[in-house]
Amino acid sequence: MAKPRIELCSYKDCVEAATYILELDGRRYALCRSHYRELLRRLEEKAAEYGKANLLDLDPKEVEGVVRSIRINRDSSSGRENAST
Numbered sequence: 714m715a716k717p718r719i720e721l722c723s724y725k726d727c728v729e730a731a732t733y734i735l736e737l738d739g740r741r742y743a744l745c746r747s748h749y750r751e752l753l754r755r756l757e758e759k760a761a762e763y764g765k766a767n768l769l770d771l772d773p774k775e776v777e778g779v780v781r782s783i784r785i786n787r788d789s790s791s792g793r794e795n796a797s798t
């Protein structure tokens with residue numbers, strides 16, 4: 714059995730363990746609780762224009778626009794301190 718891998722939040726400069734994994738349009742966004750809530754708030758602000766505030770109702774492109782500040786870690790298993798790239 715594979716051991717569940719702990720992912721860190723994909724948000725830039727965030728070191729919290731990811732609580733939520735969003736899979737949108739083939740991309741994965743790992744988010745800690747606080748950043749997930751922040752994302753939802755920002756989505757709701759955008760969604761207010763369309764009269765809906767459900768993440769699942771939103772177009773992935775809308776989410777892309779909101780999470781553009783997220784830095785995706787393709788492999789976070791080695792930790793953020795490993796900056797040898």
Ligand SMILES: [Zn+2]
Nearest residue numbers: 722727745748
């Ligand atoms: Zn975070």
